Amino acid sequence: MSNFKVMRKMITLVAPLSGVMCIAVLMGVIGYLCAIFIPVLAVTIAAYLGSHSLDLTIPFLILILLAVLRGILHYLEQACNHYIAFKLLALIRDKVFKALRRLAPAKLEGRDKGELIALITNDIELLEVFYAHTISPILIALLCGIVLLYLFYRVHPLFALIALIAYLLVSIAIPLVVTKLGKEAGNRVRGRISALSGYLLASLRGMLEILQFGNGEQRLEGIRSQSEAVNQLQKKLKDIEGLSQSLGSFVVVGAALCTLYTALILVLNHELSFTGALFAFILMFSSFGPFLALSSLSNNLLVTLASGRRVLSLLEEKPQVYDIEGKAPAEYGSIHVDHIAFAYDQEMILNDVSLDFDEKKIIGIHGKSGSGKSTLLKLLMRFWEIQKGGISINSRPLNTINTEDLRHMESYATQETVLFHDSIEINLRIAKLDASHEEITAACKKASIHEFIESLPQGYQTPVAELGSSLSGGERQRIGIARTFLHNSDCILLDEPTSNLDALNEAIILKSLAACTDKTIILVSHRKSTLKAASKIIEMESGRVS
Numbered sequence: 425m426s427n428f429k430v431m432r433k434m435i436t437l438v439a440p441l442s443g444v445m446c447i448a449v450l451m452g453v454i455g456y457l458c459a460i461f462i463p464v465l466a467v468t469i470a471a472y473l474g475s476h477s478l479d480l481t482i483p484f485l486i487l488i489l490l491a492v493l494r495g496i497l498h499y500l501e502q503a504c505n506h507y508i509a510f511k512l513l514a515l516i517r518d519k520v521f522k523a524l525r526r527l528a529p530a531k532l533e534g535r536d537k538g539e540l541i542a543l544i545t546n547d548i549e550l551l552e553v554f555y556a557h558t559i560s561p562i563l564i565a566l567l568c569g570i571v572l573l574y575l576f577y578r579v580h581p582l583f584a585l586i587a588l589i590a591y592l593l594v595s596i597a598i599p600l601v602v603t604k605l606g607k608e609a610g611n612r613v614r615g616r617i618s619a620l621s622g623y624l625l626a627s628l629r630g631m632l633e634i635l636q637f638g639n640g641e642q643r644l645e646g647i648r649s650q651s652e653a654v655n656q657l658q659k660k661l662k663d664i665e666g667l668s669q670s671l672g673s674f675v676v677v678g679a680a681l682c683t684l685y686t687a688l689i690l691v692l693n694h695e696l697s698f699t700g701a702l703f704a705f706i707l708m709f710s711s712f713g714p715f716l717a718l719s720s721l722s723n724n725l726l727v728t729l730a731s732g733r734r735v736l737s738l739l740e741e742k743p744q745v746y747d748i749e750g751k752a753p754a755e756y757g758s759i760h761v762d763h764i765a766f767a768y769d770q771e772m773i774l775n776d777v778s779l780d781f782d783e784k785k786i787i788g789i790h791g792k793s794g795s796g797k798s799t800l801l802k803l804l805m806r807f808w809e810i811q812k813g814g815i816s817i818n819s820r821p822l823n824t825i826n827t828e829d830l831r832h833m834e835s836y837a838t839q840e841t842v843l844f845h846d847s848i849e850i851n852l853r854i855a856k857l858d859a860s861h862e863e864i865t866a867a868c869k870k871a872s873i874h875e876f877i878e879s880l881p882q883g884y885q886t887p888v889a890e891l892g893s894s895l896s897g898g899e900r901q902r903i904g905i906a907r908t909f910l911h912n913s914d915c916i917l918l919d920e921p922t923s924n925l926d927a928l929n930e931a932i933i934l935k936s937l938a939a940c941t942d943k944t945i946i947l948v949s950h951r952k953s954t955l956k957a958a959s960k961i962i963e964m965e966s967g968r969v970s
Protein backbone atom coordinates (compact mmCIF):
# COMPACT_ATOMS: atom_id res chain seq x y z
CA MET A 425 0.00 0.00 0.00
CA SER A 426 1.57 3.34 -1.06
CA ASN A 427 2.03 6.14 1.51
CA PHE A 428 -0.57 8.18 -0.35
CA LYS A 429 -3.13 5.38 -0.15
CA VAL A 430 -2.42 4.85 3.57
CA MET A 431 -2.94 8.59 4.18
CA ARG A 432 -6.15 8.65 2.16
CA LYS A 433 -7.59 5.71 4.09
CA MET A 434 -6.58 7.19 7.42
CA ILE A 435 -8.12 10.55 6.52
CA THR A 436 -11.48 8.95 5.68
CA LEU A 437 -11.71 7.89 9.34
CA VAL A 438 -11.81 11.58 10.37
CA ALA A 439 -15.13 12.21 8.56
CA PRO A 440 -17.35 12.01 11.69
CA LEU A 441 -15.14 14.60 13.44
CA SER A 442 -14.76 17.01 10.50
CA GLY A 443 -16.52 19.85 12.42
CA VAL A 444 -13.91 19.79 15.19
CA MET A 445 -11.19 19.57 12.54
CA CYS A 446 -12.53 22.77 10.86
CA ILE A 447 -12.39 24.61 14.21
CA ALA A 448 -8.80 23.39 14.79
CA VAL A 449 -7.76 24.60 11.33
CA LEU A 450 -9.42 27.99 11.79
CA MET A 451 -7.71 28.52 15.15
CA GLY A 452 -4.41 27.44 13.65
CA VAL A 453 -4.65 29.83 10.68
CA ILE A 454 -5.60 32.85 12.80
CA GLY A 455 -2.95 31.92 15.40
CA TYR A 456 -0.17 31.69 12.79
CA LEU A 457 -1.27 34.98 11.18
CA CYS A 458 -1.09 36.64 14.63
CA ALA A 459 2.44 35.28 15.11
CA ILE A 460 3.53 36.39 11.61
CA PHE A 461 2.14 39.90 12.03
CA ILE A 462 3.82 40.66 15.37
CA PRO A 463 7.30 41.34 13.82
CA VAL A 464 5.80 42.72 10.61
CA LEU A 465 3.71 45.26 12.52
CA ALA A 466 6.53 46.12 14.93
CA VAL A 467 9.03 46.83 12.12
CA THR A 468 6.47 48.72 10.02
CA ILE A 469 5.61 50.93 13.03
CA ALA A 470 9.33 51.47 13.73
CA ALA A 471 9.88 52.52 10.09
CA TYR A 472 6.88 54.85 10.25
CA LEU A 473 8.24 56.43 13.45
CA GLY A 474 11.41 57.42 11.59
CA SER A 475 9.51 60.07 9.64
CA HIS A 476 6.33 60.65 11.73
CA SER A 477 5.40 61.14 15.37
CA LEU A 478 2.92 58.60 16.78
CA ASP A 479 1.27 57.72 20.10
CA LEU A 480 2.59 54.18 20.71
CA THR A 481 -0.07 53.08 23.21
CA ILE A 482 -2.52 51.60 20.70
CA PRO A 483 0.10 49.85 18.48
CA PHE A 484 1.70 48.48 21.64
CA LEU A 485 -1.67 47.16 22.90
CA ILE A 486 -2.34 45.58 19.48
CA LEU A 487 1.03 43.79 19.61
CA ILE A 488 0.25 42.46 23.10
CA LEU A 489 -3.22 41.38 21.96
CA LEU A 490 -1.71 39.52 18.98
CA ALA A 491 0.78 37.75 21.24
CA VAL A 492 -1.92 36.71 23.75
CA LEU A 493 -4.25 35.62 20.94
CA ARG A 494 -1.47 33.53 19.39
CA GLY A 495 -1.05 31.63 22.68
CA ILE A 496 -4.77 31.06 23.25
CA LEU A 497 -5.44 30.04 19.66
CA HIS A 498 -2.50 27.64 19.60
CA TYR A 499 -3.80 26.03 22.78
CA LEU A 500 -7.33 25.69 21.34
CA GLU A 501 -5.99 24.30 18.06
CA GLN A 502 -3.95 21.67 19.93
CA ALA A 503 -6.89 20.84 22.21
CA CYS A 504 -9.16 20.24 19.19
CA ASN A 505 -6.51 18.16 17.40
CA HIS A 506 -5.89 15.97 20.43
CA TYR A 507 -9.61 15.54 20.99
CA ILE A 508 -9.86 14.24 17.41
CA ALA A 509 -6.74 12.08 17.77
CA PHE A 510 -7.75 10.33 20.98
CA LYS A 511 -11.35 9.80 19.85
CA LEU A 512 -10.00 8.20 16.68
CA LEU A 513 -7.45 6.07 18.53
CA ALA A 514 -10.29 4.66 20.66
CA LEU A 515 -12.28 3.98 17.48
CA ILE A 516 -9.30 2.32 15.77
CA ARG A 517 -8.56 0.16 18.83
CA ASP A 518 -12.17 -0.96 18.76
CA LYS A 519 -11.87 -1.81 15.04
CA VAL A 520 -8.60 -3.68 15.62
CA PHE A 521 -10.12 -5.80 18.40
CA LYS A 522 -13.11 -6.56 16.18
CA ALA A 523 -10.71 -7.53 13.37
CA LEU A 524 -8.79 -9.83 15.72
CA ARG A 525 -12.05 -11.50 16.74
CA ARG A 526 -12.95 -11.90 13.07
CA LEU A 527 -9.56 -13.40 12.19
CA ALA A 528 -9.34 -15.74 15.20
CA PRO A 529 -8.40 -18.49 15.36
CA ALA A 530 -7.48 -19.51 11.81
CA LYS A 531 -5.58 -16.36 10.79
CA LEU A 532 -3.99 -15.72 14.19
CA GLU A 533 -2.71 -19.18 15.02
CA GLY A 534 0.63 -18.93 13.23
CA ARG A 535 1.19 -15.21 13.79
CA ASP A 536 3.96 -13.76 15.92
CA LYS A 537 2.19 -12.71 19.14
CA GLY A 538 4.87 -10.10 19.93
CA GLU A 539 4.15 -8.44 16.60
CA LEU A 540 0.45 -8.39 17.37
CA ILE A 541 1.10 -6.81 20.78
CA ALA A 542 3.35 -4.18 19.15
CA LEU A 543 0.57 -3.43 16.67
CA ILE A 544 -2.12 -3.09 19.34
CA THR A 545 0.05 -0.89 21.57
CA ASN A 546 2.84 1.03 19.73
CA ASP A 547 1.42 1.20 16.22
CA ILE A 548 -1.99 2.48 17.25
CA GLU A 549 -0.41 4.95 19.70
CA LEU A 550 1.78 6.34 16.90
CA LEU A 551 -1.26 7.21 14.80
CA GLU A 552 -1.77 10.08 17.26
CA VAL A 553 0.98 11.91 15.34
CA PHE A 554 -1.05 11.68 12.19
CA TYR A 555 -4.37 12.76 13.63
CA ALA A 556 -3.10 15.44 16.06
CA HIS A 557 -0.08 16.78 14.17
CA THR A 558 -0.45 16.11 10.46
CA ILE A 559 -3.85 16.74 8.90
CA SER A 560 -4.58 20.16 10.38
CA PRO A 561 -1.00 21.49 9.84
CA ILE A 562 -1.38 20.66 6.13
CA LEU A 563 -4.70 22.54 5.90
CA ILE A 564 -3.36 25.42 8.02
CA ALA A 565 -0.31 25.77 5.73
CA LEU A 566 -2.59 25.79 2.68
CA LEU A 567 -4.89 28.53 4.03
CA CYS A 568 -2.05 30.63 5.46
CA GLY A 569 -0.29 30.31 2.10
CA ILE A 570 -3.30 31.75 0.27
CA VAL A 571 -3.52 34.75 2.65
CA LEU A 572 0.25 35.40 2.54
CA LEU A 573 0.50 35.13 -1.25
CA TYR A 574 -2.34 37.60 -1.58
CA LEU A 575 -0.53 40.07 0.72
CA PHE A 576 2.76 39.68 -1.18
CA TYR A 577 0.90 40.12 -4.46
CA ARG A 578 -0.58 43.36 -3.18
CA VAL A 579 2.94 44.68 -2.44
CA HIS A 580 4.44 43.38 -5.71
CA PRO A 581 3.76 40.22 -7.81
CA LEU A 582 7.49 39.32 -7.77
CA PHE A 583 7.36 38.83 -4.00
CA ALA A 584 4.35 36.55 -4.41
CA LEU A 585 6.35 34.50 -6.94
CA ILE A 586 9.37 34.19 -4.59
CA ALA A 587 7.07 33.23 -1.70
CA LEU A 588 5.20 30.67 -3.81
CA ILE A 589 8.42 28.93 -4.90
CA ALA A 590 9.84 28.96 -1.35
CA TYR A 591 6.62 27.65 0.23
CA LEU A 592 6.37 24.86 -2.34
CA LEU A 593 9.99 23.89 -1.74
CA VAL A 594 9.60 23.83 2.05
CA SER A 595 6.23 22.17 2.30
CA ILE A 596 6.21 19.81 -0.70
CA ALA A 597 9.62 19.27 -2.36
CA ILE A 598 11.68 18.79 0.82
CA PRO A 599 9.12 16.50 2.53
CA LEU A 600 8.86 14.43 -0.68
CA VAL A 601 12.63 13.99 -0.94
CA VAL A 602 12.93 13.24 2.78
CA THR A 603 10.01 10.78 2.63
CA LYS A 604 11.67 8.97 -0.26
CA LEU A 605 15.01 8.87 1.54
CA GLY A 606 13.51 7.53 4.76
CA LYS A 607 10.64 5.35 3.52
CA GLU A 608 12.53 2.08 3.77
CA ALA A 609 14.11 2.94 7.14
CA GLY A 610 10.67 4.02 8.47
CA ASN A 611 9.12 0.69 7.51
CA ARG A 612 12.09 -1.31 8.71
CA VAL A 613 12.26 0.41 12.10
CA ARG A 614 8.62 -0.54 12.83
CA GLY A 615 9.21 -4.08 11.61
CA ARG A 616 12.37 -4.38 13.72
CA ILE A 617 10.64 -3.09 16.87
CA SER A 618 7.84 -5.63 16.38
CA ALA A 619 10.35 -8.43 15.82
CA LEU A 620 12.20 -7.39 18.99
CA SER A 621 8.92 -7.49 20.98
CA GLY A 622 8.22 -10.98 19.63
CA TYR A 623 11.74 -12.14 20.51
CA LEU A 624 11.44 -10.75 24.05
CA LEU A 625 8.03 -12.33 24.56
CA ALA A 626 9.28 -15.72 23.32
CA SER A 627 12.35 -15.41 25.59
CA LEU A 628 10.14 -14.73 28.62
CA ARG A 629 7.83 -17.62 27.80
CA GLY A 630 10.72 -19.97 27.12
CA MET A 631 12.70 -18.95 30.23
CA LEU A 632 12.86 -22.52 31.59
CA GLU A 633 14.11 -23.97 28.31
CA ILE A 634 16.70 -21.18 28.00
CA LEU A 635 17.99 -21.81 31.53
CA GLN A 636 17.89 -25.59 31.20
CA PHE A 637 19.89 -25.69 27.97
CA GLY A 638 22.20 -22.78 28.87
CA ASN A 639 21.01 -20.55 26.02
CA GLY A 640 20.98 -17.33 28.09
CA GLU A 641 24.06 -15.77 26.47
CA GLN A 642 22.82 -16.56 23.00
CA ARG A 643 19.35 -15.05 23.67
CA LEU A 644 20.98 -12.00 25.26
CA GLU A 645 23.15 -11.60 22.19
CA GLY A 646 20.00 -11.84 20.06
CA ILE A 647 18.36 -9.04 22.10
CA ARG A 648 21.57 -6.96 21.88
CA SER A 649 21.94 -7.35 18.13
CA GLN A 650 18.26 -6.65 17.47
CA SER A 651 18.35 -3.53 19.71
CA GLU A 652 21.47 -2.39 17.86
CA ALA A 653 19.71 -2.84 14.51
CA VAL A 654 16.77 -0.72 15.79
CA ASN A 655 19.22 1.97 17.01
CA GLN A 656 21.02 2.07 13.65
CA LEU A 657 17.77 2.55 11.78
CA GLN A 658 16.59 5.23 14.21
CA LYS A 659 19.90 7.05 13.79
CA LYS A 660 19.41 6.96 10.03
CA LEU A 661 15.95 8.50 10.47
CA LYS A 662 17.38 11.20 12.76
CA ASP A 663 20.07 12.01 10.16
CA ILE A 664 17.39 12.40 7.52
CA GLU A 665 15.41 14.63 9.93
CA GLY A 666 18.52 16.81 10.39
CA LEU A 667 18.90 17.05 6.63
CA SER A 668 15.28 18.11 6.26
CA GLN A 669 15.70 20.88 8.88
CA SER A 670 18.90 22.16 7.25
CA LEU A 671 17.28 22.26 3.81
CA GLY A 672 14.26 24.10 5.29
CA SER A 673 16.47 26.78 6.93
CA PHE A 674 18.43 27.11 3.69
CA VAL A 675 15.25 27.85 1.72
CA VAL A 676 14.05 30.41 4.33
CA VAL A 677 17.32 32.34 4.22
CA GLY A 678 17.46 32.04 0.42
CA ALA A 679 13.91 33.40 0.05
CA ALA A 680 14.63 36.31 2.41
CA LEU A 681 17.80 37.21 0.47
CA CYS A 682 15.94 37.04 -2.86
CA THR A 683 13.23 39.27 -1.38
CA LEU A 684 15.85 41.74 -0.15
CA TYR A 685 17.58 41.85 -3.52
CA THR A 686 14.28 42.23 -5.42
CA ALA A 687 13.09 44.92 -2.97
CA LEU A 688 16.33 46.91 -3.43
CA ILE A 689 15.98 46.88 -7.20
CA LEU A 690 12.31 47.87 -6.99
CA VAL A 691 13.10 50.72 -4.54
CA LEU A 692 15.96 51.94 -6.77
CA ASN A 693 13.59 51.86 -9.77
CA HIS A 694 10.99 53.82 -7.73
CA GLU A 695 8.50 51.00 -8.12
CA LEU A 696 8.26 50.40 -4.35
CA SER A 697 8.44 52.55 -1.20
CA PHE A 698 11.01 51.86 1.52
CA THR A 699 8.21 50.86 3.96
CA GLY A 700 6.79 48.44 1.36
CA ALA A 701 10.22 46.85 0.88
CA LEU A 702 10.68 46.49 4.65
CA PHE A 703 7.18 45.02 5.00
CA ALA A 704 7.85 42.43 2.26
CA PHE A 705 11.24 41.46 3.72
CA ILE A 706 9.99 41.01 7.30
CA LEU A 707 6.84 39.24 6.14
CA MET A 708 8.96 36.82 4.08
CA PHE A 709 11.27 36.10 7.00
CA SER A 710 8.50 35.55 9.53
CA SER A 711 6.00 33.69 7.34
CA PHE A 712 7.57 30.20 7.19
CA GLY A 713 6.17 28.84 10.48
CA PRO A 714 3.21 26.92 8.98
CA PHE A 715 5.36 25.53 6.12
CA LEU A 716 8.35 24.51 8.25
CA ALA A 717 5.86 22.68 10.48
CA LEU A 718 5.13 20.49 7.43
CA SER A 719 8.75 19.78 6.53
CA SER A 720 9.53 18.64 10.08
CA LEU A 721 6.48 16.36 9.94
CA SER A 722 7.79 14.16 7.19
CA ASN A 723 10.17 12.12 9.34
CA ASN A 724 7.66 11.27 12.03
CA LEU A 725 5.18 10.79 9.26
CA LEU A 726 7.25 7.97 7.75
CA VAL A 727 7.16 5.95 10.94
CA THR A 728 3.49 6.85 11.44
CA LEU A 729 2.54 5.77 7.93
CA ALA A 730 4.40 2.49 8.41
CA SER A 731 2.31 1.94 11.57
CA GLY A 732 -0.84 3.03 9.72
CA ARG A 733 -0.05 0.55 6.94
CA ARG A 734 0.24 -2.32 9.44
CA VAL A 735 -2.97 -1.35 11.26
CA LEU A 736 -4.90 -0.96 7.98
CA SER A 737 -3.56 -4.28 6.66
CA LEU A 738 -4.88 -6.01 9.76
CA LEU A 739 -8.25 -4.23 9.45
CA GLU A 740 -8.51 -5.25 5.79
CA GLU A 741 -7.29 -8.81 6.17
CA LYS A 742 -9.89 -11.29 4.99
CA PRO A 743 -10.79 -13.93 7.59
CA GLN A 744 -10.48 -17.60 6.71
CA VAL A 745 -13.93 -18.19 8.21
CA TYR A 746 -16.80 -15.69 8.22
CA ASP A 747 -19.24 -15.66 11.12
CA ILE A 748 -22.77 -16.71 10.16
CA GLU A 749 -25.60 -14.48 11.41
CA GLY A 750 -29.31 -14.05 10.78
CA LYS A 751 -30.15 -17.67 9.88
CA ALA A 752 -33.05 -19.58 11.43
CA PRO A 753 -32.19 -21.12 14.82
CA ALA A 754 -30.81 -24.66 14.54
CA GLU A 755 -31.59 -27.70 16.67
CA TYR A 756 -28.81 -30.04 17.69
CA GLY A 757 -28.84 -33.55 16.21
CA SER A 758 -26.39 -36.12 14.90
CA ILE A 759 -23.29 -34.88 13.06
CA HIS A 760 -22.62 -36.06 9.52
CA VAL A 761 -19.19 -35.61 7.97
CA ASP A 762 -19.43 -36.19 4.25
CA HIS A 763 -16.28 -36.79 2.13
CA ILE A 764 -14.41 -33.80 3.49
CA ALA A 765 -10.93 -32.67 2.45
CA PHE A 766 -8.83 -30.12 4.27
CA ALA A 767 -5.33 -28.61 4.03
CA TYR A 768 -3.91 -25.78 6.21
CA ASP A 769 -1.63 -24.72 3.37
CA GLN A 770 -0.65 -27.04 0.54
CA GLU A 771 -0.28 -30.24 2.50
CA MET A 772 -3.49 -32.28 2.64
CA ILE A 773 -4.35 -33.08 6.29
CA LEU A 774 -7.75 -34.74 5.88
CA ASN A 775 -8.61 -36.47 2.64
CA ASP A 776 -12.05 -37.84 1.76
CA VAL A 777 -13.13 -38.36 5.38
CA SER A 778 -16.71 -39.47 6.03
CA LEU A 779 -18.07 -40.09 9.52
CA ASP A 780 -21.24 -40.05 11.60
CA PHE A 781 -21.41 -38.95 15.22
CA ASP A 782 -24.70 -40.20 16.61
CA GLU A 783 -26.58 -38.16 19.15
CA LYS A 784 -26.16 -38.83 22.88
CA LYS A 785 -23.24 -41.22 22.43
CA ILE A 786 -19.59 -41.18 23.50
CA ILE A 787 -17.41 -41.62 20.42
CA GLY A 788 -13.66 -42.06 20.72
CA ILE A 789 -11.09 -41.04 18.08
CA HIS A 790 -7.72 -42.73 18.13
CA GLY A 791 -4.76 -42.39 15.81
CA LYS A 792 -1.09 -41.61 15.42
CA SER A 793 0.28 -38.18 16.29
CA GLY A 794 -0.24 -35.84 13.34
CA SER A 795 -2.98 -37.97 11.77
CA GLY A 796 -5.44 -35.05 11.89
CA LYS A 797 -7.56 -35.79 14.98
CA SER A 798 -7.40 -32.27 16.45
CA THR A 799 -7.89 -30.82 12.98
CA LEU A 800 -11.13 -32.79 12.64
CA LEU A 801 -12.41 -31.37 15.96
CA LYS A 802 -11.51 -27.81 14.84
CA LEU A 803 -13.44 -28.37 11.62
CA LEU A 804 -16.45 -29.59 13.62
CA MET A 805 -16.21 -26.28 15.55
CA ARG A 806 -15.91 -24.48 12.15
CA PHE A 807 -12.68 -22.78 13.25
CA TRP A 808 -11.48 -23.45 9.69
CA GLU A 809 -13.53 -23.76 6.51
CA ILE A 810 -13.32 -27.15 4.80
CA GLN A 811 -12.19 -27.18 1.19
CA LYS A 812 -14.26 -30.11 -0.09
CA GLY A 813 -17.27 -32.09 1.09
CA GLY A 814 -19.60 -31.01 3.86
CA ILE A 815 -20.31 -31.23 7.58
CA SER A 816 -23.86 -31.03 8.85
CA ILE A 817 -25.59 -31.07 12.21
CA ASN A 818 -29.14 -32.37 12.25
CA SER A 819 -29.01 -32.19 8.41
CA ARG A 820 -28.14 -28.45 8.48
CA PRO A 821 -24.79 -27.65 6.77
CA LEU A 822 -22.39 -26.17 9.31
CA ASN A 823 -21.98 -22.98 7.26
CA THR A 824 -25.71 -22.25 7.43
CA ILE A 825 -25.86 -22.39 11.25
CA ASN A 826 -25.48 -19.10 13.10
CA THR A 827 -21.99 -19.08 14.65
CA GLU A 828 -23.46 -18.10 18.02
CA ASP A 829 -25.85 -21.08 17.92
CA LEU A 830 -22.97 -23.38 17.00
CA ARG A 831 -20.94 -22.14 19.98
CA HIS A 832 -23.93 -22.95 22.24
CA MET A 833 -24.33 -26.42 20.72
CA GLU A 834 -20.69 -27.43 20.87
CA SER A 835 -17.86 -26.89 23.30
CA TYR A 836 -14.24 -27.77 22.71
CA ALA A 837 -11.55 -28.37 25.30
CA THR A 838 -7.95 -28.98 24.30
CA GLN A 839 -5.14 -30.43 26.40
CA GLU A 840 -3.74 -26.88 26.75
CA THR A 841 -6.07 -24.95 29.06
CA VAL A 842 -5.48 -21.21 28.89
CA LEU A 843 -6.17 -19.43 32.16
CA PHE A 844 -6.36 -15.66 32.50
CA HIS A 845 -4.67 -13.58 35.16
CA ASP A 846 -7.79 -13.44 37.35
CA SER A 847 -9.56 -15.44 40.07
CA ILE A 848 -10.37 -19.14 39.53
CA GLU A 849 -14.09 -18.31 39.66
CA ILE A 850 -13.81 -15.72 36.87
CA ASN A 851 -11.71 -18.15 34.86
CA LEU A 852 -14.51 -20.70 35.14
CA ARG A 853 -17.26 -18.17 34.54
CA ILE A 854 -16.05 -17.40 30.99
CA ALA A 855 -17.82 -20.64 29.99
CA LYS A 856 -21.16 -19.27 31.22
CA LEU A 857 -21.24 -15.61 32.17
CA ASP A 858 -24.47 -15.79 34.18
CA ALA A 859 -23.61 -19.03 36.03
CA SER A 860 -24.50 -19.14 39.72
CA HIS A 861 -21.86 -20.16 42.27
CA GLU A 862 -23.74 -23.46 42.73
CA GLU A 863 -23.53 -24.22 39.00
CA ILE A 864 -19.80 -23.48 39.08
CA THR A 865 -19.16 -25.75 42.04
CA ALA A 866 -21.28 -28.54 40.47
CA ALA A 867 -19.19 -28.37 37.28
CA CYS A 868 -15.98 -28.44 39.33
CA LYS A 869 -17.15 -31.49 41.27
CA LYS A 870 -17.78 -33.33 37.99
CA ALA A 871 -14.29 -32.35 36.82
CA SER A 872 -12.76 -33.51 40.12
CA ILE A 873 -11.28 -30.11 40.92
CA HIS A 874 -13.73 -28.77 43.54
CA GLU A 875 -11.86 -30.18 46.55
CA PHE A 876 -8.56 -28.81 45.36
CA ILE A 877 -10.03 -25.31 44.85
CA GLU A 878 -11.71 -25.40 48.26
CA SER A 879 -8.39 -26.34 49.88
CA LEU A 880 -6.79 -23.10 48.65
CA PRO A 881 -6.75 -20.25 51.24
CA GLN A 882 -8.95 -18.03 49.06
CA GLY A 883 -10.98 -20.86 47.52
CA TYR A 884 -12.68 -19.89 44.27
CA GLN A 885 -11.37 -16.35 44.66
CA THR A 886 -7.73 -17.50 44.45
CA PRO A 887 -5.92 -15.47 41.81
CA VAL A 888 -4.34 -17.40 38.96
CA ALA A 889 -0.97 -16.23 37.64
CA GLU A 890 -0.58 -15.23 33.98
CA LEU A 891 -1.34 -18.18 31.64
CA GLY A 892 -2.15 -20.29 34.71
CA SER A 893 1.52 -20.86 35.53
CA SER A 894 0.75 -21.03 39.27
CA LEU A 895 -1.22 -24.29 38.77
CA SER A 896 -0.07 -27.76 37.77
CA GLY A 897 -0.82 -29.14 34.29
CA GLY A 898 -3.43 -31.52 35.71
CA GLU A 899 -5.15 -28.76 37.75
CA ARG A 900 -5.31 -26.53 34.68
CA GLN A 901 -6.71 -29.37 32.62
CA ARG A 902 -9.43 -30.14 35.18
CA ILE A 903 -10.42 -26.46 35.26
CA GLY A 904 -10.66 -26.64 31.45
CA ILE A 905 -12.95 -29.67 31.70
CA ALA A 906 -15.02 -27.93 34.42
CA ARG A 907 -15.51 -25.05 31.98
CA THR A 908 -16.85 -27.54 29.43
CA PHE A 909 -19.29 -29.01 31.94
CA LEU A 910 -20.40 -25.50 32.93
CA HIS A 911 -20.99 -24.51 29.30
CA ASN A 912 -23.46 -27.43 29.18
CA SER A 913 -23.61 -27.76 25.39
CA ASP A 914 -25.25 -30.64 23.53
CA CYS A 915 -21.96 -31.78 22.05
CA ILE A 916 -18.65 -31.85 23.91
CA LEU A 917 -15.40 -32.18 21.95
CA LEU A 918 -12.50 -33.23 24.16
CA ASP A 919 -8.97 -33.33 22.79
CA GLU A 920 -6.76 -35.44 25.06
CA PRO A 921 -8.81 -34.48 28.16
CA THR A 922 -6.92 -36.81 30.49
CA SER A 923 -3.35 -36.41 29.20
CA ASN A 924 -2.15 -34.67 32.40
CA LEU A 925 -4.26 -36.62 34.90
CA ASP A 926 -3.53 -39.45 37.27
CA ALA A 927 -5.63 -42.63 37.19
CA LEU A 928 -7.93 -41.50 40.03
CA ASN A 929 -8.84 -38.14 38.49
CA GLU A 930 -9.16 -39.77 35.05
CA ALA A 931 -11.65 -42.25 36.48
CA ILE A 932 -13.73 -39.51 38.18
CA ILE A 933 -13.91 -37.48 34.96
CA LEU A 934 -14.79 -40.48 32.83
CA LYS A 935 -17.55 -41.34 35.28
CA SER A 936 -18.89 -37.78 35.00
CA LEU A 937 -18.76 -38.03 31.21
CA ALA A 938 -20.58 -41.35 31.26
CA ALA A 939 -23.29 -39.71 33.37
CA CYS A 940 -23.92 -37.13 30.61
CA THR A 941 -26.35 -39.41 28.82
CA ASP A 942 -28.09 -36.48 27.12
CA LYS A 943 -24.93 -35.30 25.33
CA THR A 944 -22.77 -36.30 22.39
CA ILE A 945 -19.17 -36.59 23.53
CA ILE A 946 -16.32 -36.85 21.04
CA LEU A 947 -13.19 -37.96 22.77
CA VAL A 948 -9.76 -37.78 21.14
CA SER A 949 -7.19 -39.72 23.11
CA HIS A 950 -4.09 -41.86 22.87
CA ARG A 951 -4.99 -43.51 26.19
CA LYS A 952 -6.73 -46.87 26.02
CA SER A 953 -8.14 -46.34 29.56
CA THR A 954 -9.85 -43.12 28.44
CA LEU A 955 -11.20 -44.58 25.23
CA LYS A 956 -12.86 -47.36 27.21
CA ALA A 957 -15.61 -44.85 28.01
CA ALA A 958 -16.54 -44.68 24.29
CA SER A 959 -19.28 -46.77 22.74
CA LYS A 960 -17.54 -46.56 19.35
CA ILE A 961 -13.91 -45.86 18.42
CA ILE A 962 -12.84 -44.33 15.13
CA GLU A 963 -9.29 -45.00 13.95
CA MET A 964 -7.54 -42.24 12.03
CA GLU A 965 -4.45 -42.73 9.92
CA SER A 966 -2.71 -40.03 7.87
CA GLY A 967 -5.83 -37.95 7.36
CA ARG A 968 -8.06 -40.93 6.61
CA VAL A 969 -10.52 -42.92 8.68
CA SER A 970 -10.00 -46.64 8.86
Ligand SMILES: Nc1ncnc2c1ncn2[C@@H]1O[C@H](COP(=O)(O)OP(=O)(O)OP(=O)(O)O)[C@@H](O)[C@H]1O
Nearest residue numbers: 533768769773791792793794795796797798799800
Ligand atom coordinates in the same frame (compact mmCIF):
# COMPACT_ATOMS: atom_id res chain seq x y z
N1 LIG B 1 -2.42 -24.20 12.14
C1 LIG B 1 -1.76 -25.10 11.44
N2 LIG B 1 -1.12 -24.71 10.31
C2 LIG B 1 -0.45 -25.61 9.56
N3 LIG B 1 -0.36 -26.92 9.85
C3 LIG B 1 -0.96 -27.37 10.97
C4 LIG B 1 -1.68 -26.47 11.82
N4 LIG B 1 -2.19 -27.20 12.85
C5 LIG B 1 -1.79 -28.49 12.64
N5 LIG B 1 -1.06 -28.59 11.53
C6 LIG B 1 -0.50 -29.83 10.96
O1 LIG B 1 -1.58 -30.70 10.65
C7 LIG B 1 -1.24 -32.04 10.91
C8 LIG B 1 -2.33 -32.68 11.78
O2 LIG B 1 -2.33 -32.00 13.03
P1 LIG B 1 -3.33 -32.40 14.20
O3 LIG B 1 -3.05 -31.50 15.34
O4 LIG B 1 -4.70 -32.42 13.66
O5 LIG B 1 -2.87 -33.89 14.51
P2 LIG B 1 -3.29 -34.84 15.71
O6 LIG B 1 -3.68 -36.14 15.10
O7 LIG B 1 -4.29 -34.18 16.59
O8 LIG B 1 -1.89 -34.97 16.46
P3 LIG B 1 -1.59 -35.18 18.03
O9 LIG B 1 -2.09 -36.55 18.39
O10 LIG B 1 -0.10 -35.12 18.09
O11 LIG B 1 -2.28 -34.09 18.77
C9 LIG B 1 0.12 -32.03 11.57
O12 LIG B 1 1.06 -32.42 10.60
C10 LIG B 1 0.34 -30.61 11.97
O13 LIG B 1 1.68 -30.25 11.83
